[in-house]
Amino acid sequence: AQSVTQLGSHVSVSEGALVLLRCNYSSSVPPYLFWYVQYPNQGLQLLLKYTTGATLVKGINGFEAEFKKSETSFHLTKPSAHMSDAAEYFCAVRVSGGYNKLIFGAGTRLAVHP
């Protein structure tokens, strides 16, 4: 069965610092991986996704993630945090043969302080 583990339920960084949010997945087949962001009282917004091809994926708002099959990881990074990045971030894997069923990690709440 596929699963997603996000290490660190809370991450705090200073404005301008590197953002690193960790995601490890478990999948017996090549996965489709996604990062979503959720701002308070809102739905989920796609940041980026990995399907096939290039392992370094660039998304919106300066975020990127690298698919590392050997480490079963898909960590999300941003070189310089902005106050507006404060939100909850979810890593998800698309279930193979499961059509549009997404399995989500528990989420990481990112705080950005001045």
Add this chain to the structure above:
Amino acid sequence: KAGVTQTPRYLIKTRGQQVTLSCSPISGHRSVSWYQQTPGQGLQFLFEYFSETQRNKGNFPGRFSGRQFSNSRSEMNVSTLELGDSALYLCASSLGRGAQETQYFGPGTRLLVL
């Protein structure tokens, strides 16, 4: 293009009642998926509808049901509400053509069961 819309945005019910939530997908999208988000269980897949047929179902009791209409709008129904059903219910739409595609989420309906 208008995004995914969900109505109502907020709802308060009492135990034992039933509730119906509505989701209007992005124009042209034929797949609608529903997710439940709670602090304790995180984001969990409820079910997916495609062309008026349920093609995937999560691990929820039969009190949770849904349907999809010919215009792709979808409703989910929860009967005999329990306190634990209090959650943010999110729907997501996509074209429904493949696992690589993006699911677009609505803002959610926040249900409070008293």
